[in-house]
Amino acid sequence: MNKVVLGADQAISDIEDGAVIMLGGFGLCGIPENCIAALVRKKVKHLTCISNNAGVDDFGIGLMLQQRQVKKMISSYVGENAEFERQLLSGELEVELIPQGTLATRCLAAGYGMPAIYTPAGVGTEVAAGKEVRTFNGKEFLMEMAFNADFAIVKAWRGDTQGNLIFRATSRNFNPLMAMAGKLTIAEVEELVPVGELDPDHIHTPGIYVHRIFKGSNYEKRIEQRTTRIR
Amino acid sequence: MNKVVLGADQAISDIEDGAVIMLGGFGLCGIPENCIAALVRKKVKHLTCISNNAGVDDFGIGLMLQQRQVKKMISSYVGENAEFERQLLSGELEVELIPQGTLATRCLAAGYGMPAIYTPAGVGTEVAAGKEVRTFNGKEFLMEMAFNADFAIVKAWRGDTQGNLIFRATSRNFNPLMAMAGKLTIAEVEELVPVGELDPDHIHTPGIYVHRIFKGSNYEKRIEQRTTRIR
Amino acid sequence: MGMTKEQIAQRIARELRDGYYVNLGIGIPTLVANYIPSGMSVVLQSENGLLGMGPFPFDGEEDADLINAGKQTITTLPGSVFFDSAMSFGMIRAGKVDLTVLGAMEVSQDGDIANWKIPGKMVKGMGGAMDLVASARNIIVAMMHTNPKGESKLLPACQLPLTGIRCVKRIVSDLAVLDVHDGVFHLLERAPGVSVDYIKERTAGTLVVQGEIPEIIF
Amino acid sequence: MGMTKEQIAQRIARELRDGYYVNLGIGIPTLVANYIPSGMSVVLQSENGLLGMGPFPFDGEEDADLINAGKQTITTLPGSVFFDSAMSFGMIRAGKVDLTVLGAMEVSQDGDIANWKIPGKMVKGMGGAMDLVASARNIIVAMMHTNPKGESKLLPACQLPLTGIRCVKRIVSDLAVLDVHDGVFHLLERAPGVSVDYIKERTAGTLVVQGEIPEIIF
Numbered sequence: 001m002n003k004v005v006l007g008a009d010q011a012i013s014d015i016e017d018g019a020v021i022m023l024g025g026f027g028l029c030g031i032p033e034n035c036i037a038a039l040v041r042k043k044v045k046h047l048t049c050i051s052n053n054a055g056v057d058d059f060g061i062g063l064m065l066q067q068r069q070v071k072k073m074i075s076s077y078v079g080e081n082a083e084f085e086r087q088l089l090s091g092e093l094e095v096e097l098i099p100q101g102t103l104a105t106r107c108l109a110a111g112y113g114m115p116a117i118y119t120p121a122g123v124g125t126e127v128a129a130g131k132e133v134r135t136f137n138g139k140e141f142l143m144e145m146a147f148n149a150d151f152a153i154v155k156a157w158r159g160d161t162q163g164n165l166i167f168r169a170t171s172r173n174f175n176p177l178m179a180m181a182g183k184l185t186i187a188e189v190e191e192l193v194p195v196g197e198l199d200p201d202h203i204h205t206p207g208i209y210v211h212r213i214f215k216g217s218n219y220e221k222r223i224e225q226r227t228t229r230i231r
Numbered sequence: 232m233n234k235v236v237l238g239a240d241q242a243i244s245d246i247e248d249g250a251v252i253m254l255g256g257f258g259l260c261g262i263p264e265n266c267i268a269a270l271v272r273k274k275v276k277h278l279t280c281i282s283n284n285a286g287v288d289d290f291g292i293g294l295m296l297q298q299r300q301v302k303k304m305i306s307s308y309v310g311e312n313a314e315f316e317r318q319l320l321s322g323e324l325e326v327e328l329i330p331q332g333t334l335a336t337r338c339l340a341a342g343y344g345m346p347a348i349y350t351p352a353g354v355g356t357e358v359a360a361g362k363e364v365r366t367f368n369g370k371e372f373l374m375e376m377a378f379n380a381d382f383a384i385v386k387a388w389r390g391d392t393q394g395n396l397i398f399r400a401t402s403r404n405f406n407p408l409m410a411m412a413g414k415l416t417i418a419e420v421e422e423l424v425p426v427g428e429l430d431p432d433h434i435h436t437p438g439i440y441v442h443r444i445f446k447g448s449n450y451e452k453r454i455e456q457r458t459t460r461i462r
Numbered sequence: 463m464g465m466t467k468e469q470i471a472q473r474i475a476r477e478l479r480d481g482y483y484v485n486l487g488i489g490i491p492t493l494v495a496n497y498i499p500s501g502m503s504v505v506l507q508s509e510n511g512l513l514g515m516g517p518f519p520f521d522g523e524e525d526a527d528l529i530n531a532g533k534q535t536i537t538t539l540p541g542s543v544f545f546d547s548a549m550s551f552g553m554i555r556a557g558k559v560d561l562t563v564l565g566a567m568e569v570s571q572d573g574d575i576a577n578w579k580i581p582g583k584m585v586k587g588m589g590g591a592m593d594l595v596a597s598a599r600n601i602i603v604a605m606m607h608t609n610p611k612g613e614s615k616l617l618p619a620c621q622l623p624l625t626g627i628r629c630v631k632r633i634v635s636d637l638a639v640l641d642v643h644d645g646v647f648h649l650l651e652r653a654p655g656v657s658v659d660y661i662k663e664r665t666a667g668t669l670v671v672q673g674e675i676p677e678i679i680f
Numbered sequence: 681m682g683m684t685k686e687q688i689a690q691r692i693a694r695e696l697r698d699g700y701y702v703n704l705g706i707g708i709p710t711l712v713a714n715y716i717p718s719g720m721s722v723v724l725q726s727e728n729g730l731l732g733m734g735p736f737p738f739d740g741e742e743d744a745d746l747i748n749a750g751k752q753t754i755t756t757l758p759g760s761v762f763f764d765s766a767m768s769f770g771m772i773r774a775g776k777v778d779l780t781v782l783g784a785m786e787v788s789q790d791g792d793i794a795n796w797k798i799p800g801k802m803v804k805g806m807g808g809a810m811d812l813v814a815s816a817r818n819i820i821v822a823m824m825h826t827n828p829k830g831e832s833k834l835l836p837a838c839q840l841p842l843t844g845i846r847c848v849k850r851i852v853s854d855l856a857v858l859d860v861h862d863g864v865f866h867l868l869e870r871a872p873g874v875s876v877d878y879i880k881e882r883t884a885g886t887l888v889v890q891g892e893i894p895e896i897i898f
Contacts, residue, residue, distance in 0.1 A: 001699030001721040026510045026547070027533040029526065052547075077587035085584050097585065100509065101551030101593030105343070108548040112336070112766070113773025113815060115349050115367035119555065120596035124574070124627035127592060136346035136376075145367075157527075162723075162759040168432060169544055170511045171527040176546045180774070196758025201399060202433050204546075206731050206761040208701050208723070208776045221526035227534040228521040232481030232503040257728045257765070258751040260744065283765075308805035316802050328803065331727065332769025332811030339766040343548070344555025344597060350773065351814035355792070355845035358810060388745075393505075393541040400762055401729045402745040407764045411556070427540025435764070437513050437543040439483050439505070439558045452744035458752040459739040 003163045003213050004192070008038035011186045011212045015044055015151055018071075022107070022147070022178040023051040023061060024154035027079075027224050030171030031060050032155040034188045034216035040067055050074040050149055052103060052174055054084050059222050068092065076100035099127060102144050104177055109146035111180020111209065116145050152182025155216070156205070159189035160196070163210030164203045172204065179205045188216035234394045234444050235423070239269035242417045242443045246275055246382055249302075253338070253378070253409040254282040254292060255385040258310075258455045261402030262291050263386040265419045265447035271298055281305040281380055283334060283405055285315050290453050299323065307331035330358060333375050335408055340377035342411020342440065347376050383413025386447070387436070390420035391427070394441030395434045403435065410436045419447040463660070464636035465653045465678070470604050472497045473651075473678055474563055474634050477602060478504050485509060485554065485594060487564030488532045490604040494563055505541070507559055509550050509590045514542030531590065551590065555597040562598035564591065566605045566630070568620045571667035573630040573642045575603065576622035588625060595626030607635035607664050614666035616640070616647055637661050639678070646670050652677045681878070682854035683871045683896070688822050690715045691869075691896055692781055692852050695820060696722050703727060703772065703812060705782030706750045708822040712781055723759070725777055727768050727808040732760030749808065769808065773815040780816035782809065784823045784848070786838045789885035791848040791860045793821065794840035806843060813844030825853035825882050832884035834858070834865055855879050857896070864888050870895045 005011045012035055015021065025031030039047075040063050047070050054073050055062035064070050065083050072094040078084055087093035098106075099121040109117045118141035122128050132143040154175040157168035165187055167175055179185050187205075192215040236242045243266055246252065256262030270278075271294050278301050285304050286293035295301050296314050303325040309315055318324035329337075330352040340348045349372035353359050363374040385406040388399035396418055398406055410416050418436075423446040465473065467490045475497030478484065485507045486492050495515075498504045506515040508530040515530055516537035524535040553559060568576040575595055578588040595601060608614055616633065633640045638661045639651035646668040649661060652675050662669055683691065685708045693715030696702065703725045704710050713733075716722045724733040726748040733748055734755035742753040771777060786794040793813055796806040813819060826832055834851065851858045856879045857869035864886040867879060870893050880887055 027529065029510075029529050029533070075587060077589040079586055088584075095585075097587045099588055099592035100547065100590035101555060101597075104547035104551050105345075111774055112770030113351075113775065114336075114770075115370075115372060117348070118346050119593070120344075121555075121593040123596060125592060125624045127588075139346075141346060160759060164759065164761055166432070167544075169525065169527040169538075170508070170529055172432075172544055172546050173511050174547050177548050180770070194758075200732075200756055200760045200762050201397070201403075203761045203763075206763060206767075206771070207759065208725070208731055208771055223524060223526050223529075223535055224533040225529070225535065226524055227518045227536070228524060229518040231520050258747065260728075260747050260751070306805060308807040310804055319802075326803075328805045330806055330810035331765065331808035332773060332815075335765035335769050342556055343552030344557065345552075350811070352773075352811040354814060356810060356842045358806075391541060395541065395543055398762075398764075400743065400745040400756075401726070401747055403762055403764050404729050405765050408766050411552070425540075431514075431538055431542045431544050434543045434545075437545060437549075437553070438541065439507070439513055439553055454742060454744050454747075454753055456747070456750065456752040457742055458736045458754070459742060460736040462738050 003211060004161050005212045005214045007214050008034040008188065009041065011035060011214055012038045012042060015039065017044055018046045019151060020048040020149045022149045022152040022182055023049055024173065024175035024178045026052050026170065026173035028055065028060050028222050030155050030173050030175055032153045032188050033219055035153045035186060036060065036063060039069065040064055043067065045069050046071040048072040048074065050147060052076050052100060054078045054081055056224065057081055057083050072096065074098065076103050104174060106144055106147045107174065107177035107181040110148065111177060114146060116143050118143055147181050149182050150184065152178040152185045154179045154185065154187050156187055156189045158191045158193060158198065159187055159213050160193050160198050162195050163187060163207030163213050164198050165205035165210060166198060166202055167204050176205045180209045185210050187213045189213060190216060190219060234442060235392050236443045236445045238445050239265040239419065240272065242266060242445055243269050243273060246270065248275055249277045250382060251279040251380045253380045253383040253413055254280055255404065255406035255409045257283050257401065257404035259286065259291050259453050261386050261404050261406055263384045263419050264450055266384045266417060267291065267294060270300065271295055274298065276300050277302040279303040279305065281378060283307050283331060285309045285312055287455065288312055288314050303327065305329065307334050335405060337375055337378045338405065338408035338412040341379065342408060345377060347374050349374055378412050380413050381415065383409040383416040385410045385416065385418050387418055387420045389422045389424060389429065390418055390444050391424050391429050393426050394418060394438030394444050395429050396436035396441060397429060397433055398435050407436045411440045416441050418444045420444060421447060421450060464656055468493060469680060470634050470636060472680060473639065474602055474604055477561065478502060482560040483507055483558065484561045484563065485559050489565045491563035491565060509554065511545050511547055511550050512542060514539045551593050554593055557597065557599045559598060560600060562594050562601045563604055564594060566603045568615050568617055568622050569603055569630050569633055570617050570620045571642065571646050573628045574620050575625050575630050576620040578625050579623045591625050595629045601630050602632045602634060603630050605633065605635050607637040614664050616665045616667050618667045637664060649675050651675065654678060682874055686711060687898060688852050688854060690898060691857065692820055692822055695779065696720060700778040701725055701776065703777050703780045707783045709781040709783060727772065729763050729765055729768050730760060732757045769811050772811055775815065775817045777816060779818045779820065780812050781820045781822055782812060784821045786833050786835055786840050787821055787848050787851055787860065788835050788838045789860065789864050791846045792838050793843050793848050794838040796843050797841045809843050813847045819848050820850045820852060821848050823851065823853050825855040832882050834883045834885050836885045855882060867893055869893065872896060
């Protein structure tokens, strides 16, 4: 049983046109840079991408948008991205906007085998259109369905050869949730260690959820809003 | 803002007769020994206890059963416990048995503000009696409600003065879930450290879920089934 | 006339209590962090997965893995915790965050809020706003009382697509502090030098004024 | 006549595949761990919160914080992971565990299973059994073909309170290996020295026997 693959190209080799893929990350923080680059190289098209954001024009999922590889984005915030805007307005790109907590919890539901969850987010708004509204203890909730994605692609800080993952700081975000939610989960890691090197109490994603893992390279880890203070 | 209390007696001082309390632990592993002892000392009665197990005759929740402090147990497995059996047969004690995964997920639901969850566990069995059955993708699920407990009492390995908790090995079990689920959460820890000493990436329960914390003492950590192999 | 953004933030900071866990939205709400009274323990939640948000890093110490919900580089504090987005919105949904402060384009006298979408303009998405407003036990809106054209943003009913309904409890605008309950706005405090009549004229929704309305003192 | 408990476990172990994640119940299922082919990577899940269950500890090295779902002291292995009970049953419910092996008091030809409660006897609880049977993609039941009175435990319909319905895929009893589908039992293999007729006589449910039924070889 070997989950370790050589690199991003091998890891994503069976992602075909029309696939539904989840991509971890919040903004540009914790995104699977290597796999995104490989998807661009593979020129796979008509993808449905579930990711909190859509990258920026020249980085992250923005690179896939530039190559017109994305048919539909399912996100909570698509931010400043001129190419995204152009494709959306021209009708080339379909966008489904869903509340961030709903996005996260629909991943959790998939990873925990729960077909649907109830959340108050979006009650009384256009997000509720066509959805079941149900009252519990006098408060209204929307029923939201678990995601059903062919692939999940996540980025972790450290991983071992059994696919156990540890994330770092706020680059954790959606990564462990999507790792659980994908039918097939690919993890790229900054550091790939032999099995037994990660403390079993510190692992965020158990390897049972991870099917392929590789050590990524040349991480750019671009910063979207560089804010600092004076010493 | 001070979450640190002197000890178990102070921590549970406002738990009154008739309270609904959750107690962490699986078997005797990871149970809040100090708080259980304090509840026995306080002689608080008519409690509803939500805990995966009911201890053994002379340890864990069994100590509270001996003092007839428990009106109702909500558990998945009540094991070998003669006093428990006697009270159950005599009608002194009420028992609600629920599947272990349902127990865990009803805690998670409470901690995550989800009023109800769907699980396939118990479909077609007596557990389903009176519950809504709903079909998703051709499979039947039961709707199970989030717990609503006045107090959660958990045991962690290490904690800091802001209530951040780290659990050890399989003594984690229900503890982080119940910590999230209680309206008021009390944590007893083997080691209480100053804030800043726990790695923010390794904390299992964020302090936002914990209202009181203290360093427990004299942990017995009794082993229920001592199984070993020969060298 | 009216309060500056800093003064709005400063006034909101007076709503903080020791031990509060607080989520601050982008814009004026972020400024509230600058006015936490010293000695008061207030823990800031950032919904991308952090409790205990610290100040911006010193120049050169930015960490790409450590950002807030506005995607700004930040720092941690002693006691900080990281978690995933499901737990983050879980604690929000469960009402564990004591106070949420966010901006608004419109608020109605029923407590509805619109702050994510303007028809005809490019939609960027609601991010975590719908979760926050639907879940928070206590929401304060930080906003300008009127739009640049001078039209009231405190309305009988929101005109813009809603972010959430019946959720806003309190508004701190540049002109006033108001509570929202029982289907009307209640005037509580006036900005320095702003008259009750001036506020009335700029409040399109029903405004209840009871007794003497104190002026905010800084 | 028929297989020993060890042989049942040994036969079940032949169902293991490299890379499997497996949950083994208490009793005969636990013995399956002793027959994992060397060189094959099989990770054992213990539903109290562990992936990668190792053998019992050496005498004197027991750790009270490290037990399995049967409350026995155990050890970890390189690659082990601890998690909470919600994640544990989450991965079970999501079908991430490849194989679940558990005991049964009765199995019906529809794949229903009863293994938690006997009317009139003290009820101990279902523990994680209902979650496991309702969720697992692949369930093998390890059981005696008959009760001590010689009555079949493979029935047209279960008499005891059910643990789960339409879930059992395969049975390895002391007498035979059987599949359960299309509302009948299908005989696949015979225990050493056990005849098809002998199995037929001891199977109360409908038993389909097609072609030559091979004898299990150890």
